[in-house]
Amino acid sequence: MAELEAGLHLDDVALPDNEPPTAEALCRERGAASLCGLLLLRRALATRPGFLATAAAPRSISLLRMPSLEWLDDVGYAWSCVTEEHDRQAERGEVAALERELGDPRLVAVRVRQQQGKRIGSRRGAYVIRVRGAAPRMAEAEFLSALSQGRPVHVLAADPGMVHPTVRLGVQQGLRVGLPDAALLADLALLLRGEAEGSVPHAALPIVPPGLAGRAAEVLPLHLLLADRPGISAQQMLDHLDRMLDPHHAPWTEEADPEGDGGAARPVARRDLRREVRLDDLPGMGAAGPWARQVAADLRAYRSGALPWTELCRGAVLAGPPGTGKSTIVRAMAAEAEVPLVTGSLAEWQGSRDGHLGDLLRSMRDCFATARRQAPCVLLIDEIDSFPSRASIRHRHRDYVLQVVNGLLELLDGALPRDGVVVVGTCNDPSDLDPALLRPGRLEEVIPVPLPDAEALVEILRVHLGRGRGGGDGSVDHGMPVSEDDLLDLGHAALEREATGAVVERWCRDARRRAAAQGRSVTAADLRTVLGPGRPPVTPALRHRTAIHEAGHVLAYEAAAPGCVLEARLTLRGPLAGATELHPDRNPAVPPLHTPRSLWLTLRAQLAGRAAEEELLGVASSGAGGSPQSDLALATRMALTLLGAHGVGCEPEALCWHGPPEHLSDPGTRALLPPDLRESVQELLTSAYAGARDLVRANTALVNDIAGTLLGTGRLDGQAIAKLLGAHGISDPAADADEPEAAQAGEARR
Structure with a gap:
């Protein structure tokens, strides 16, 4: 037969016999993080059946939103494996069609080679943009050149706001890759050990520890790299992950002399006795207590996919006298929801560099961008009454302050979405807040945090003296002989002094320090000494x-x-x-x-x-x-x-x-x-x-x-x-x- 137009002869070509490795095999070989990235990506693609086909179309622009910046490389690698696998499946379909059309396998091979040479617009020629850092950087000329060649563009970014504006303008479709959860980690552990769920007896299936299940969204590629060790079972891997994410877990230290007569050194785990503050540790919160518990429950449901963002509270302002624990309530709410806490304030943003308006606004945007990357999370803006009402500004720096307040309003409810980010402001006096801050979709409402009453002050004393709330055994743990009657009397004494939770905490700390200096446990007398005589009694x-x-x-x-x-x-x-x-x-x-x-x-x-x-x-x-x-x-x-x-x-x-x-x-x-x-x-x-x-x-x-x-x-x-x-x-x-x-x-x- 004569030579064909590509200069190929039938005798020179043949169809390949070796099947390339699958995306799963490639990601497994690269490591646990890449395999986890593949599972996350497949879960997201399952909700968008036509996404891969559209991403292959000439001049299409597709945006993949990463779970966080830490996942960019591993999910990006999984994306390249999935797209190549999708290409091969498309080519097999083409080969099957050619076989039906041409019959001779050699003719089919020649035609396949010719089509591969012309496949400039295929996904193999896709222009991939990986967005890193806080500022959008991209060779715009290369991007436009890729489009002019008919190549599709794939944008991988943790924060869509950091994507170059020119690229964002042309995005046709987007896909959000979620964070890990307990079920996905169990599947990952089985796959890494070379097992499939159906081949393992039900009784032998790994159990995700409760602590890890609640913190699954915090798992990062580094954790998986450290947890995936040769020779361990799927259950051992999950247990190791659980220990790494346990807030009470500390690195192992070595005790004993490794060269001494006692033999090999034994690693001893030192556990930090402090723990995250929870809402149950904070009595006397008033209306802020039920609100914080509801928001924490909603965030857990949102993280698990049981509740859409449209059903969640967007934010609020906690207002009350100094020392009533407004910021502590927000920290406890984030801990209760098992989500990250991001913090910021006008003073922090203004002091980030030299206080110029551009630097302040950039710091504010970076803080919100960090929160969006860690979503679901809670963003705390402390002393939010530092942002005054625009109607009250009369001084010569009015233009500066107006742009600062407008910048905050834009970040709260502007063009960039903040799905999964609950923003909470704290202040002493909400009367000067700009009304626009409290509109629906922004901070929405002011929740008062009152001074604690006598009952709440007694419970606060219990917490800071070392015993959990609602003790009832008549004394405090650790051998401190403070009776229930003494606690009630001290609670009323604190009420007389209009004490806040912060003041009570300081009193307890001073009393413990006083007792420790004398080598004994704290007593009610120590607390009364610290409290002092107080004001004259009211007749x-x-x-x-x-x-x-x-x-x-x-x-x-x-x-x-x-x-x-x-x-x-x-x-x-x-x-x-x-x-x-x-x-x-x-x-x-x-x-x-x-x-x-x-x-x-x-x-x-x-x-x-x-x-x-x-x-x-x-x-x-x-x-x-x-x-x-x-x-x-x-x-x-x-x-x-x-x-x-x-x-x-x-x-x-x-x-x-x-x-x-x-x-x-x-x-x-x-x-x-x-x-x-x-x-x-x-x-x-x-x-x-x-x-x-x-x-x-x-x-x-x-x-x-x-x-x-x-x-x-x-x-x-x-x-x-x-x-x-x-x-x-x-x-x-x-x-x-x-x-x-x-x-x-x-x-x-x-």
Whole structure:
């Protein structure tokens, strides 16, 4: 037969007899990490049946999202093996078709050789981009040249945000390769030992230890390299992985002299007695406790594939006084969910280099990119109130701060997805947070973390003295003779001092150090010494007056905005000895917009403590005034700024802007204000105080009931308050007024 166009003769060609190794064999030969990468890749491809075919198409651009940067090489190698295997299967189909068409095997071989020479656009000619590092780097000319030649492009990246923008623009399909789980690790161990699940008796199948099952997503190629040792069984390999990922496990150290008479040295495992803090170790969390437990459960379900990201909480802000354990709650939540914790703050990002805007924004982006690579995870932004509300920025660096806040908003809910990343901010005062931070899809809600009550303080003492919660045997472990009665007494002493969990921890640490210096165990006397004498005790008469005062506040605030009171409490020591705390999201003093009615109702609530004292005890004390944060000071500032800066409640002929709120609230400039404005403020406060007395007078039994319960328990939460209100109901004399007294004050003056 004549020679063919490729210069080949039938006698010179033959079909190959040797079958190339499979993808599984190639990955097994390379090591445990590559074989694991193959299993992860096949699991992802099973959800996208047409992905390989599309990836072979000329000029197609396919993106493979790696589980993390550490998996890039091994999953990338598995991808090359799978694509080559897919090519061979496609060629076998072509050969079978040619055999049916040509008949002669030699003609088939010649045609196959010719087609291989022309297969420029096949996957063997694919242009592969592996994205590493924090900045996208790529030879753009080579990429465009590959496309012009008709070659497909395969992009392998742990973070799609790091892919070159030109490449990202043309991506046609994407595939997300997930992290390992317990079932995949069991399959991997069997494959590495040369066994298949069906060939092993059920009783002999390896069991993934519970600790490893919970931390399977943390397994990295390095762990597999260390765990895959010759001569060990599949079960031994899994047990070795479990030990490596156990947070209590420490490297082995060598004890005994290897050359001494005692024979060979024996490795002794030293175990770190510290452990990760869990949510059960944190009593007194308030509403943050149930929220954190739910988020932890949802993250575990998301990691296992049982819950989609669309069903998870995107984030929240934990707000409370310093030392209440907000950051500790977030760490415990991540530990409970068995996911990584990534941390950041404005101070950290700004201090990463020299504080230039570009460096700050780059550090912020890098932190979020790290979180996306480790997803599912928790990202903690500490002191998030460092990002101010954009509406409050008045200084000359406004443009700088605006771009910083806008950068954070973009990262929370911008073009780049953050699937699997729950963002939690912590702060002391959420009132100055930009409202855009709390929108759905970003941080969504503010969750208060209150000061611990007496019961919680007792449990905190138990935790830090060494005994688990809910002991009940009358003493603390490790021989420390602190009885249950002593713990209760110390808990009340801590409550008198308005102690936080952090303060109690320091007290316990100081007491242990004091006892250790004397060579003995800690005692209750050590703790009392550390606590000190405390403030003078509150007399029964003052405590009763304080309970009446706080009951008046509770009544008026609940009448203005039902459900707004988070907590009312008394202390056993100190001059004020009481406080009423409002829910950050329902505080009637900070609505989106004030009207004359909402202003009057809020002023009434701020002055209702004084009104309750006067109505029920015959005379008001000085407790409502004095400091800049007193009831009277807050009410005066609020009336002054809303009348003078916002014009709320002003008559048309008196309407005037007297300056910004911060100017009007400055005591140094208040004397310079127009007399008519000062007169309007005084009339408004007088009207609101009269309304507060009317409200207390109409609900005397309810105020006494709230005060009596508060005297008995020392603290009332929102549920207890709702129960009391439900039993009595609130009779509000101003309920039917359209604009009670607030608008009437100006009319009377006119």
